[in-house]
Amino acid sequence: MNVQSTIEAESSRQSLQQDSQQVEHFDVLIVGAGISGIGAAYHLIHQCPGTSFAVLEAQDSFGGTWWTHRYPGIRSDSDLYTFGYRFKPWTGPPIATAAEILKYMREVITENDLDRYIRYHHRILGANWSDTDKLWTIVAERTDTGEHLRFTANFFWMCQGYYRHAEGYTPEWPEMSAFKGRIVHPQKWPEDLDYKDKRVIVIGSGATAATLVPNIADDCAHVTMLQRSPTYFRVGRNAIEIADELRRLQVDESWIHEIVRRKILYEQDAFTRKTFTDPEGAKKDLMAGVVAYLGPDFDIKTHFTPRYRPWQQRIAFIPDGDLFRSIKAGKASVVTDEIERFTETGLLLKSGKTLDADIIVTATGFNLSATGDIAFSIDGKPLDFADTVTYRGMMFTGVPNLVWIFGYFRASWTLRVDMVADFVCNLLKHMQTTGARKVTVALRSEDEDMPLLDWIDPENFNPGYMMRSAHLLPKRGDKPEWQHSQDYWAERDQFKAIDLTDAAFVYE
Ligand SMILES: Cc1cc2nc3c(=O)[nH]c(=O)nc-3n(C[C@H](O)[C@H](O)[C@H](O)COP(=O)(O)OP(=O)(O)OC[C@H]3O[C@@H](n4cnc5c(N)ncnc54)[C@H](O)[C@@H]3O)c2cc1C
Numbered sequence: 320m321n322v323q324s325t326i327e328a329e330s331s332r333q334s335l336q337q338d339s340q341q342v343e344h345f346d347v348l349i350v351g352a353g354i355s356g357i358g359a360a361y362h363l364i365h366q367c368p369g370t371s372f373a374v375l376e377a378q379d380s381f382g383g384t385w386w387t388h389r390y391p392g393i394r395s396d397s398d399l400y401t402f403g404y405r406f407k408p409w410t411g412p413p414i415a416t417a418a419e420i421l422k423y424m425r426e427v428i429t430e431n432d433l434d435r436y437i438r439y440h441h442r443i444l445g446a447n448w449s450d451t452d453k454l455w456t457i458v459a460e461r462t463d464t465g466e467h468l469r470f471t472a473n474f475f476w477m478c479q480g481y482y483r484h485a486e487g488y489t490p491e492w493p494e495m496s497a498f499k500g501r502i503v504h505p506q507k508w509p510e511d512l513d514y515k516d517k518r519v520i521v522i523g524s525g526a527t528a529a530t531l532v533p534n535i536a537d538d539c540a541h542v543t544m545l546q547r548s549p550t551y552f553r554v555g556r557n558a559i560e561i562a563d564e565l566r567r568l569q570v571d572e573s574w575i576h577e578i579v580r581r582k583i584l585y586e587q588d589a590f591t592r593k594t595f596t597d598p599e600g601a602k603k604d605l606m607a608g609v610v611a612y613l614g615p616d617f618d619i620k621t622h623f624t625p626r627y628r629p630w631q632q633r634i635a636f637i638p639d640g641d642l643f644r645s646i647k648a649g650k651a652s653v654v655t656d657e658i659e660r661f662t663e664t665g666l667l668l669k670s671g672k673t674l675d676a677d678i679i680v681t682a683t684g685f686n687l688s689a690t691g692d693i694a695f696s697i698d699g700k701p702l703d704f705a706d707t708v709t710y711r712g713m714m715f716t717g718v719p720n721l722v723w724i725f726g727y728f729r730a731s732w733t734l735r736v737d738m739v740a741d742f743v744c745n746l747l748k749h750m751q752t753t754g755a756r757k758v759t760v761a762l763r764s765e766d767e768d769m770p771l772l773d774w775i776d777p778e779n780f781n782p783g784y785m786m787r788s789a790h791l792l793p794k795r796g797d798k799p800e801w802q803h804s805q806d807y808w809a810e811r812d813q814f815k816a817i818d819l820t821d822a823a824f825v826y827e
Contacts, residue, residue, distance in 0.1 A: 353383020712803020
């Protein structure tokens with residue numbers, strides 16, 4: 320916990336103890352108005368009409384990730400047929416800009432009259448469960464006025480994403496302060512940043528770097544993408560033939576949405592399986608896309624041949640090969656090396672080579688924040704999620720009436736939003752029918768000897784932000800019920816078969 324969150328935790332605990340303020344009550348309180356929180360709100364009004372709820376969002380608008388990130392070219396790397404909700408057809412090209420995603424989300428909000436449930440500028444600081452009252456008490460701070468507000472809720476639905484929106488992750492390199500130019504993190508892209516005719520180094524080669532480089536390359540004097548080690552990229556057209564064909568035939572958009580989703584998911588399933596059963600074959604398929612743009616003479620071995628198995632980290636999609644076209648045109652280049660230290664004029668690399676720059680962009684990732692920096696407690700006792708075991712990556716042993724949405728990394732995040740929402744709505748209806756006021760998940764007698772492991776198996780998926788913070792996350796078991804397997808295709812069937820009367824659910 321950093322100093323800021325310690326202060327927030329303390330102030331929220333103090334606020335929780337003051338009972339003089341007015342308290343507003345809801346059946347359900349949703350944290351965050353990103354793609355998850357807006358999806359949660361949609362499903363509540365459609366599947367559980369009459370439920371009172373509010374969405375508390377720290378920022379001044381909806382969108383989450385797509386509102387926070389403002390760097391040039393910001394776009395999805397999933398197709399919007401599956402990153403879009405199952406209930407709202409996507410009608411554009413599959414890869415979308417942040418602005419297009421926000422427009423789609425605005426339509427969902429307007430069409431379903433969701434504005435009246437969302438409260439912006441409300442950052443949740445603390446949440447305490449009272450077993451006597453069977454309620455969560457939530458303290459939020461108005462980010463515009465500094466005022467502290469209190470809410471109570473029967474059910475707490477965490478749609479807070481997985482990283483800290485306030486700041487990105489920048490490693491500490493020696494002598495960073497010596498650099499006379501500007502250092503920028505893409506998560507806080509300065510509006511006034513003038514990169515025209517400037518020499519820019521982008522540190523990193525994940526999806527953000529791969530998006531940024533081609534989008535600024537034409538304006539800059541030169542852009543260098545500096546990576547410690549190579550990443551996999553998938554190259555393809557930003558178009559889906561079958562969608563275009565069905566549109567030509569004037570097929571209804573809701574049909575097109577469903578058909579294209581099924582086709583994409585079928586193909587993704589086949590490719591994901593191949594990365595496990597035939598990793599070398601999958602690697603070859605991915606690399607062929609890169610070679611097609613850069614040609615056989617390019618040093619693919621050094622710069623584009625990763626050391627890990629495909630899909631152990633996210634694979635960035637490069638629409639129409641734009642990154643490789645910038646490299647081929649000489650506007651951008653890639654250097655595979657490590658930083659020894661910053662200098663006045665740029666970077667000294669471990670190889671002894673120097674890179675000069677006017678601007679250095681640290682596309683080095685996120686700070687994981689799985690619980691939205693909320694100080695949780697149960698009957699006043701601080702709760703550490705690392706001491707809990709997860710039920711299917713959405714509930715936690717010993718934590719009553721709380722679900723969080725943690726999506727997929729290999730498939731679109733939003734697929735899990737719709738699935739978790741079905742689960743929550745079924746659970747709420749079940750509790751209403753049976754008169755239960757509290758539900759907690761608990762290991763069953765047959766789970767007693769189950770090994771408790773880190774949230775995610777590093778052999779399966781191991782990006783830096785997960786590995787840096789694995790110790791902060793809940794534990795997983797080795798059975799499907801007690802883990803988030805990141806396998807959409809298995810979970811799609813498992814979720815439908817969840818038995819709410821199973822002994823893993825304890826009701827009061
Ligand atoms: C640049 C970028 C591109 C990505 N592209 C893709 C992609 O193409 N496909 C894909 O599947 N995934 C992608 N991801 C992952 C992406 O974050 C998720 O897919 C998805 O947008 C997460 O949605 P969310 O609503 O769960 O969380 P977020 O988008 O992170 O939104 C969470 C919201 O909760 C709010 N919040 C957090 N804590 C609190 C609090 N304490 N009180 C009040 N409000 C709070 C935040 O302000 C934020 O608005 C991308 C991520 C990034 C950063």
